[in-house]
Amino acid sequence: MKTYLKYALMSVLAFGIVSCDDDDNNSERGEARMAVRLTDAPGDYDAVFIDVQDVVIKYNGNNDDDDDITISNDVNAGVYDLLELTAGTNVLLVDDQVETGNLSQIRLILGSDNTIVVDGETFPLQTPSAQQSGLKVQVNETLEDGIFYEFLLDFDVDESIVQQGNGGYLLKPVIRASVEAESGAISGTVLPLDFITEVTATNGTTEISAFTNETGQFLLAGVPSGTYTLTYQIDAAAGFETITVTDVNVEVGAITTVDAVTFQ
Incomplete structure (x- = not known):
């Protein structure tokens, strides 16, 4: 008999607010394998660099930022030009075992080295709260024991960059998340x-x-x-x-x- 897992094949999800649904309190969770990749839709800039330092996840019913769970101690941290991650190109940020359960969010924790290049000139890219709580991406995906899930985080650069009145630039991310079970x-x-x-x-x-x-x-x-x-x-x-x-x-x-x- 087959027990089919409820998963969204390449389902598009918008960046939004944390769900407050209760998670089950079963402390004896199993393990799933989870990979996170980063890609981008083209944008009308010379380059957009973001400084990815960590990847953390949250489960439903967990609204305390102090309880964010780092996926792995071996995150592929670095400064990435989003405009190079197009046309099927992506970067693997992490691939590791995680607890099963109803995953509510993936968060990208950014460092301070975020910049944008416009007409050959480099400007600082402001990222409010990204260094503390991270760029929050709603996923709402149930992870089942023994299954490998691959999440693709797709930045929409044109929608994510806001030019301010003082000539500066602000990152207000629009990120689409898709997930595919691989096994x-x-x-x-x-x-x-x-x-x-x-x-x-x-x-x-x-x-x-x-x-x-x-x-x-x-x-x-x-x-x-x-x-x-x-x-x-x-x-x-x-x-x-x-x-x-x-x-x-x-x-x-x-x-x-x-x-x-x-x-x-």
């Missing part, structure tokens, strides 16, 4: 509970393994779409023969739950 997963249960079972999925080119937990459950995460054969193996010393299950179909954005397996 599926396989879950199931193995009995008896007295033994740890290794479960392996293979289709000839991909092989992914996991062990059962104390309740006999397993999750094979990040599985590309395709048809797989599952093998269940307990330590040979226990005297059980390997069990094989064929024709297990995996689709992107879905968890395929297979029937429980019992060793006799």
